[in-house]
Amino acid sequence: MQKFKTDFPSIIIALFFTIIACTVANMIGYESLGNSLPGILVLSAITLGGYFLSYVVPLKKVSAVLWISIIAILISSPISPISDFVIKSVDSLNINAIITPILAYAGVIIGKDWGAFKSVGIKGVIVSIFVIIGTFLISALLGDFFMGIFN
Numbered sequence: 196m197q198k199f200k201t202d203f204p205s206i207i208i209a210l211f212f213t214i215i216a217c218t219v220a221n222m223i224g225y226e227s228l229g230n231s232l233p234g235i236l237v238l239s240a241i242t243l244g245g246y247f248l249s250y251v252v253p254l255k256k257v258s259a260v261l262w263i264s265i266i267a268i269l270i271s272s273p274i275s276p277i278s279d280f281v282i283k284s285v286d287s288l289n290i291n292a293i294i295t296p297i298l299a300y301a302g303v304i305i306g307k308d309w310g311a312f313k314s315v316g317i318k319g320v321i322v323s324i325f326v327i328i329g330t331f332l333i334s335a336l337l338g339d340f341f342m343g344i345f346n
Contacts, residue, residue, distance in 0.1 A: 199250035206246055214239055216296035217288075225289040233284040238293075241266050 214235055221231040245263030252262075271281045 199247065202250070206243075210239055210242060213296060213300075216299075217293050220295050221288055221292035224292055230287040231292075234286070234288040237281055237284045238288075241270070 218228065218231055218235050221235070222228055225231070242263055244266050245261075246259045248262040248266070249257065249259035269275060271278050271285075275281070
């Protein structure tokens, strides 16, 4: 819990800048502030909850991403009493407006460690490309499979 207390300010600052970037991107291209803000706040609350669980639950191998995913699945599933609100709020967000700032952060991080990235070599780049392609294809196949079942 002490580690969470020391890391919490940096998590809040990063989340705050992400909220601003995603809200501005969503307002510019897709929705107004009034329509996009509830969805951004719901996603932010899910993110904070996932980070909190990653620090509190004593499973060291479970990352915050998994906890965030579990919380999101549970509160948006039909068994949740708030699922209608969550789905309606997040439905007003455009995925492109959300992922653009996140991918920009990733680009800055890669650009900052360009020397380390170059030291991986061409084999690492080829493996990375195949991993990305494989992840995309498997995700598309699973999505198509489940859409066929549930639609």
